[in-house]
Amino acid sequence: xxxxxHLSVIFxxxxxxxxxxxxxxxxxxxxxxxxxxxxxxxxxxxDVGLVSIQLVNHExxxxxxxxxxxxxxxxxxxxxxxxxxxxDAYGRVRIDLRDLDVDMMTLSSHKIHGPRGVGVLYVRxxxxxxxxxxGQLSVEKxxxxxxxxxxxxGFRKAVELxxxxxxxxxxxxxxxxxxLLNGILNSVSDVVLNGPSGDERAxxxxxxxxxYVEGExxxxxxxxxxxxxxxxxxxxxxxxxxSHVLLAIGREYELAHGSILFKVSRYHxxxxxxxxxxxxxxxxxxxxxxxPLTPRRA
Amino acid sequence: MSSRIPLxxxxxxxxxxxxxxxxxxxxxxxxxxxAGSPACGDMIRLYLRIEDDLIVEATFESYGCxxxxxxxxxxxxxxxxxxxxxxxxxxxxxxxxxxxxxxxxKYHCSILAVGALKRAIRTxxxxxxxxxxxxxxxxxxxxxxQTMEEEELIERMYSRVPKSSGAESGK
Numbered sequence: 001x002x003x004x005x006h007l008s009v010i011f012x013x014x015x016x017x018x019x020x021x022x023x024x025x026x027x028x029x030x031x032x033x034x035x036x037x038x039x040x041x042x043x044x045x046x047d048v049g050l051v052s053i054q055l056v057n058h059e060x061x062x063x064x065x066x067x068x069x070x071x072x073x074x075x076x077x078x079x080x081x082x083x084x085x086x087x088d089a090y091g092r093v094r095i096d097l098r099d100l101d102v103d104m105m106t107l108s109s110h111k112i113h114g115p116r117g118v119g120v121l122y123v124r125x126x127x128x129x130x131x132x133x134x135g136q137l138s139v140e141k142x143x144x145x146x147x148x149x150x151x152x153x154g155f156r157k158a159v160e161l162x163x164x165x166x167x168x169x170x171x172x173x174x175x176x177x178x179x180l181l182n183g184i185l186n187s188v189s190d191v192v193l194n195g196p197s198g199d200e201r202a203x204x205x206x207x208x209x210x211x212y213v214e215g216e217x218x219x220x221x222x223x224x225x226x227x228x229x230x231x232x233x234x235x236x237x238x239x240x241x242x243s244h245v246l247l248a249i250g251r252e253y254e255l256a257h258g259s260i261l262f263k264v265s266r267y268h269x270x271x272x273x274x275x276x277x278x279x280x281x282x283x284x285x286x287x288x289x290x291x292p293l294t295p296r297r298a
Numbered sequence: 299m300s301s302r303i304p305l306x307x308x309x310x311x312x313x314x315x316x317x318x319x320x321x322x323x324x325x326x327x328x329x330x331x332x333a334g335s336p337a338c339g340d341m342i343r344l345y346l347r348i349e350d351d352l353i354v355e356a357t358f359e360s361y362g363c364x365x366x367x368x369x370x371x372x373x374x375x376x377x378x379x380x381x382x383x384x385x386x387x388x389x390x391x392x393x394x395x396x397x398x399x400x401x402x403x404k405y406h407c408s409i410l411a412v413g414a415l416k417r418a419i420r421t422x423x424x425x426x427x428x429x430x431x432x433x434x435x436x437x438x439x440x441x442x443x444q445t446m447e448e449e450e451l452i453e454r455m456y457s458r459v460p461k462s463s464g465a466e467s468g469k
Binding site (some may be wrong): 085241252253291293296 | 299308312315316321322323332336337338339340341359360361362363364366367377452455456
């Protein structure tokens with residue numbers, strides 16, 4: 001798998017590998033989060049059974065060149081099962097299973113404004129996997145018990161809404177994203193973009209590092225203004241280690257600690273972006289006044 | 299960076315975070331100390347003005363989460379007007395208690411604050427007064443040890459991380 005997969009992929013893989021004595025190999029990514037097919041090639045041999053690479057990265061928005069990656073993998077080992085976590089891609093990036101040669105794919109309901117607690121695992125017909133939960137299973141079923149009908153119905157509706165005006169939605173998200181990103185780069189100093197830009201980046205993702213301030217403090221400050229974001233700092237997660245994604249793309253610890261993720265949705269309006277741009281410099285400035293790292297003008 | 303549950307900060311912590319007291323670098327500083335590091339995501343710089351073993355003025359700067367800022371700020375209030383010997387008695391849980399209780403995952407913020415204080419007091423006696431009083435323990439306190447451990451650990455981890463510059467904005 002790539003070194004920047006979502007923890008919901010990394011942790012189960014590590015758990016199962018310990019349980020079954022298998023090896024989990026994390027393929028490095030470049031400064032923008034891309035897995036290079038030429039690099040991936042070296043990690044795939046006859047012993048590899050499963051490759052999992054996300055279509056879109058959940059933190060820095062990198063849209064992987066999945067077609068090229070799959071081609072390289074199949075060329076090295078035709079028996080490999082290729083899975084992709086498309087949770088952050090679905091509804092934002094075109095996915096066509098007729099020409100994306102994946103064996104399995106994961107989708108998430110809440111990421112497209114559907115109800116929490118339901119998702120999809122797409123499994124191609126010729127792939128055999130073991131159910132992980134035991135119970136009342138028939139031959140076709142991978143998940144036991146009675147279906148969660150209300151959640152599934154909600155998910156279905158969310159899908160309908162997301163794909164109602166897909167192209168326009170993506171254009172709209174992209175315009176909000178760029179307005180926010182350019183606004184930040186123009187109104188706040190000492191800012192670093194995490195991840196790629198333009199078409200190689202998910203249309204709803206803005207992730208920037210603010211120097212001299214710490215992420216969690218900034219999320220609390222912004223929440224006071226009614227702007228809700230998340231941060232890559234260690235203080236918001238496990239002790240000492242900031243986001244593994246930011247470290248994997250080579251960010252120094254300080255920049256990782258000062259990184260903030262903004263997600264825009266089709267429910268946001270231009271005014272929301274304006275408002276965020278109005279309060280963000282104030283929030284950053286206040287925290288920079290408190291910080292010993294802020295360079296002082298002599 | 300996936301959905302993080304907002305931490306249950308007490309109203310006191312939020313108040314000190316929003317309106318911290320004694321912020322900033324000090325002009326006629328007697329001694330200053332730093333605990334933590336940017337790589338930790340947790341750093342406190344303490345400035346003290348000391349006259350006749352009395353802390354007459356204390357200010358701070360902070361790079362860290364809301365708990366870190368609140369702990370450092372409330373510490374400066376706790377030590378102003380105290381003798382160095384009295385200030386030395388402050389423990390990390392005194393700070394946590396005064397803040398209305400910190401979530402356990404944030405205890406290290408109050409430990410860091412006390413670490414900075416003790417470091418400042420030692421530096422004062424070793425380098426400014428150049429004589430160490432009898433009451434000052436030779437052995438490091440828990441807070442000092444933990445602060446050093448955190449700093450050393452991050453140094454070791456940090457040296458393994460490849461550094462990059464990234465795309466920067468001007469202004």
